[in-house]
Amino acid sequence: MAPEGTYVSTLFPEHFDSAAIALGRAFIKDPTFTTILPQPQEPIERARRLTDLFRAALAIQRKLGEPVFGVLDGKVMGAAVVAGTGRPSVAATVATGLAQLPRLLNAIGWGGFQRAISTMDELARNHPPEPHIYLNFLGVDPEFQRRHLGGALLEHLRLLALARRELIGVYLETATEENVAYYSARGYEVIGELRPLGCRMWRMLQRRR
Numbered sequence: 001m002a003p004e005g006t007y008v009s010t011l012f013p014e015h016f017d018s019a020a021i022a023l024g025r026a027f028i029k030d031p032t033f034t035t036i037l038p039q040p041q042e043p044i045e046r047a048r049r050l051t052d053l054f055r056a057a058l059a060i061q062r063k064l065g066e067p068v069f070g071v072l073d074g075k076v077m078g079a080a081v082v083a084g085t086g087r088p089s090v091a092a093t094v095a096t097g098l099a100q101l102p103r104l105l106n107a108i109g110w111g112g113f114q115r116a117i118s119t120m121d122e123l124a125r126n127h128p129p130e131p132h133i134y135l136n137f138l139g140v141d142p143e144f145q146r147r148h149l150g151g152a153l154l155e156h157l158r159l160l161a162l163a164r165r166e167l168i169g170v171y172l173e174t175a176t177e178e179n180v181a182y183y184s185a186r187g188y189e190v191i192g193e194l195r196p197l198g199c200r201m202w203r204m205l206q207r208r209r
Contacts, residue, residue: 006149008156011070011079016058018076019068024051026078026139031175035199036115037108052107056100057081063096064088069156071149078140078149080157085131085167090121115197122196128171128205133161135172154186161208169208175201
């Protein structure tokens with residue numbers, strides 16, 4: 001349970017830079033991003049590059065009209081980047097984000113960009129066929145972890161799915177084995193595994209009940 005006074009809200013574009021910083025710090029050691037961007041390993045430079053990656057991703061998210069949710073306390077402490085049932089194809093996402101290509105290439109290089117597209121394509125081809133909310137990224141700035149902010153974001157998404165009878169629930173992938181237990185404790189079940197670029201990922205679904 002989140003601490004009293006913790007509120008999840010929709011993030012507006014003026015929050016996106018702060019959200020990118022939080023997400024960039026949260027995913028420094030994430031196996032998926034290690035596969036996409038193996039170097040540099042130095043944490044400060046790695047966080048800088050991932051922050052630029054998330055700046056580009058959030059700009060694309062805004063252009064696509066997909067929501068971003070977060071927990072704020074002067075700055076974004078944690079954020080959830082999601083997609084609804086009308087999410088575009090990988091090709092459409094790339095086309096929408098062409099203006100962000102220079103920033104992406106500066107952040108992760110051409111090789112990283114190719115690895116990211118390959119990963120996105122495999123993930124997109126393995127979504128559940130039924131309508132669902134897709135949790136693309138969930139991250140809490142390490143400075144604010146262990147304050148149940150991730151749980152507050154997950155509960156917000158659960159309630160959004162509960163309000164829509166046509167959805168089967170909330171779907172995500174995680175490449176961090178410890179997260180499997182974390183999500184399982186919040187009602188998610190493992191429905192399969194993937195290995196994009198050799199990175200083991202668990203497919204998890206929280207069914208609407």
